[in-house]
Amino acid sequence: MKYCLRCAREIGEGHSFCPYCGTSQKEIKKNEPGHKSSEKSSKIPIIVGIIVIMAVVLIIAAFVERANTIESNNSYKTVGTPTRDNSFSAPVIAVSARQILSDFNNNEIRAGDQYNGKRVRISGCAAGIDNMMGVLSISINSCGGDFDIDYVRAQFPNSAKEKLSRLNKGQKVVVECTIDDGGDIMGVAAFNCILK
Known part of the structure; x- marks a missing residue:
């Protein structure tokens, strides 16, 4: 036996409409509460994920572009240059590393006037030796261990690859670089470096 979907009275089989209340007997699709909101909420992680991926790609692209610009601007200084670069006339x-990082943390403006654009001989420990996207670099910290999170990121020309390949993480190093930006989010950026 079949019952009306609205008034629940007994109606015979084959009726398209209830003879008592006139309600269509086709299956009524119920609006599921939260169905549309669950669709929207399932899209939020996807949108956030896309935004995060785009931000990471933009940061990497900016880093590579900056490294390429620095490399091309300074390539005339490093091509065919001996290990000791005597082309810098200003005193070093x-x-x-502890002192330069402290100087920039205490007063970025003052430290920028003191170091930016100048040749600096920095001593510290190699926190990391990298070849990230073709840019050779050493992250130098103040030998404070794993919790020493600030560092000087010293970038080297490709001609320094053999020397850098002999270093180990934690090893004491001395580098001579031109300070590019002490206001870097992760410490101090330096380029055209020479391993001493």
């Missing part, structure tokens, strides 16, 4: 400032 000797400083520890």
Whole structure:
């Protein structure tokens, strides 16, 4: 036996409409509460994921572009240059990684005037030796261990690859570089570096 979908009275089989209340007997599709909102909420992680991926790609692209610009701007200084670069006439400032990082953390403006664009001999420990996207670099910290999160990122020309390949993480190093930007989010950026 079949019953009306609205008034629940007994109606015979084959009726398209209830003879008592006139309601169509076709299956009524119920609106599921939260169905549309669950569709929207399932799209939110996808949208956030796409935004995060785009941000990471933009950051990497900016890093590569900056590294390429620095490399091309300074390539005339590094091509065919001996290990000791004598093309810099200004005196070299000797400083520890701890001191230069502290100077920039304490007052970025003052430290920028003191170091940016100048040749600096930096001593510290190799926190990492990298070849990220074709840019050779050493991350130099103040030998404070794993919790020493600030570092000087020293970039080297490709001609330094053999010397850099002999280094180990944690090894004490001395580099001579031109400071590019002390306001870097992760420490101090340096380029055209020479391993001493």
